[in-house]
Amino acid sequence: MKLFAQLTKVGITIFVVLSAIAGYATGFESERSFVWSHFFDLVLGVFVLSSGSLALNQVQEYKLDSLMKRTANRPVASGKITPTAAGLMAFFFIFTGLQLLWEVSELSAYLGLATVLLYNGVYTYYWKPKWIYAAIPGAIPGTLPVTIGYAAVNNNVFSSESIYLFLILFLWQMPHFWALAIKFKDDYREGGIPTLPVALGMEKTLYQMGMYTLAYVGCALASPMFYKTSWFYILLVVPVSLKLLQEYAKFHKSQGKDNWLKFFMWVNVSVLIFLLVPVLDKWNFLFIKSN
Numbered sequence: 001m002k003l004f005a006q007l008t009k010v011g012i013t014i015f016v017v018l019s020a021i022a023g024y025a026t027g028f029e030s031e032r033s034f035v036w037s038h039f040f041d042l043v044l045g046v047f048v049l050s051s052g053s054l055a056l057n058q059v060q061e062y063k064l065d066s067l068m069k070r071t072a073n074r075p076v077a078s079g080k081i082t083p084t085a086a087g088l089m090a091f092f093f094i095f096t097g098l099q100l101l102w103e104v105s106e107l108s109a110y111l112g113l114a115t116v117l118l119y120n121g122v123y124t125y126y127w128k129p130k131w132i133y134a135a136i137p138g139a140i141p142g143t144l145p146v147t148i149g150y151a152a153v154n155n156n157v158f159s160s161e162s163i164y165l166f167l168i169l170f171l172w173q174m175p176h177f178w179a180l181a182i183k184f185k186d187d188y189r190e191g192g193i194p195t196l197p198v199a200l201g202m203e204k205t206l207y208q209m210g211m212y213t214l215a216y217v218g219c220a221l222a223s224p225m226f227y228k229t230s231w232f233y234i235l236l237v238v239p240v241s242l243k244l245l246q247e248y249a250k251f252h253k254s255q256g257k258d259n260w261l262k263f264f265m266w267v268n269v270s271v272l273i274f275l276l277v278p279v280l281d282k283w284n285f286l287f288i289k290s291n
Contacts (some may be wrong), residue, residue, distance in 0.1 A: 007058060007075045007086060008093075009052035016145045019169060020046040021277040023149025026161055026227075026282060042104045044151045045112070046145055049097025053116050053133075054088035059083045060124050068187040076180035106153040115144040132199040135181075139173035146275070148270050157227050161278060167219050172271040174212035175248075178205055179264045182256050213267075217241045220274045222291065230281045237277055240270050 004010075024042055028034070058065065058076045066079035075081045094116055102109040117143035127134035146165045151157050181188060181195040182205060188195045196205040220241050224227055229237075245264045251263040 002017075002137070003075055003080060005091075007055045007081065008289075009054045010051075012054060013050045016050040017043055017047050019275060020149030020152075021163070021167055022279055023146040024152050025149075025279040027082060027123075027150035027154035029154065038152070041100050041290060043150060043240055045097050045100030045104060045108075046148060047097075048093050049112050049116070051146070051210070052090045052095075052097055053119055053144045054095025055093065056116075056120050057087055058126060059087045060120065063120065064191050064193075068099040068184075068191045070184050070187045071191075085262050086129060092093070101152075105152045105155075107157070111144050111148045111157075112149055115148070116143045118144075122187055130194070132194045132196055132288060134197075135174055135177045139170050139177075142173050160225075161227040163220070164223060165278065166273065168216070168271065168274045171216035171219055172267065172274075174207070175209050175216065175267050176264075176271075178209045178212075179260065179267065181205070183260060197228055202256050206256055210248060213244065218269070219243055223278070225238065227278055228281065229277075230284055232277045232280045236273050240266075244270050250261040 002252040020042060024039065058074055062074070063084055065071035065074050071077060076083055098109050098112055101112045108120050119138075123134065123138045123141060127138050143166055146161060146169050150162045150165065151275040154162070154224050158163070178196055182197050182202070185195065185197040189198045196208060220237050223233060223237060227266045244263075247259065250259045
């Protein structure tokens with residue numbers, strides 16, 4: 001189980017599933033009958049597809065992973081599992097995940113396939129090894145799971161609430177990834193990956209992070225323009241947004257030397273809250289009625 005968790009990056013996979021659930025709950029229409037089997041097929045489909053895609057990525061990059069201390073102990077890079085065995089499992093999981101998503105919604109399955117092609121194809125072979133701004137287009141496959149969840153129950157994926165979820169998850173990934181790139185810049189340098197801290201230095205990286213952090217927070221604060229908000233907006237979105245800006249200011253003031261963990265944690269906590277609030281806002285009438 002430990003080997004499986006390492007190969008499929010279960011922590012990331014769980015987050016992917018949670019984002020899909022947020023999309024599902026936001027896109028679900030009150031007139032529709034809730035079917036548990038349909039919901040569980042989405043959860044399992046996204047989990048299995050994500051596991052397969054992440055496992056395939058380790059097969060694709062095991063030589064690169066072996067060059068970096070942070071990734072050298074991954075199952076394929078360390079030789080705990082052969083590339084062939086991991087690859088076969090990955091393709092089986094991807095195929096199974098797409099089959100499950102097809103049962104949920106054809107649109108969800110197509111979006112799932114697009115996610116795999118973008119991540120394991122274009123991002124892994126072209127954007128990541130060749131472009132310092134790879135995190136920006138690379139955020140698209142990382143964002144699509146929330147749209148997959150939305151499409152499972154609502155074909156109108158270009159609705160304002162669906163666009164909001166997409167933008168939040170998309171914009172979050174730049175401060176998230178570049179914070180990691182700062183923390184592990186020496187590893188990325190050894191692996192020859194042209195991330196911002198390696199290619200442009202700390203000052204320009206912090207500037208870019210600041211711009212995307214402002215855009216991310218701005219999108220969250222502008223959420224009343226995308227969907228009908230309630231008191232959860234004042235209670236959760238506003239204070240978390242201000243706290244994140246405060247943590248970024250401290251991180252920037254130290255030139256990336258201090259407060260890394262606090263900023264990184266608040267970035268990740270904030271995205272969970274920003275994805276949860278639309279769900280609470282949409283379904284809070286159930287709790288009000290129950291009282």
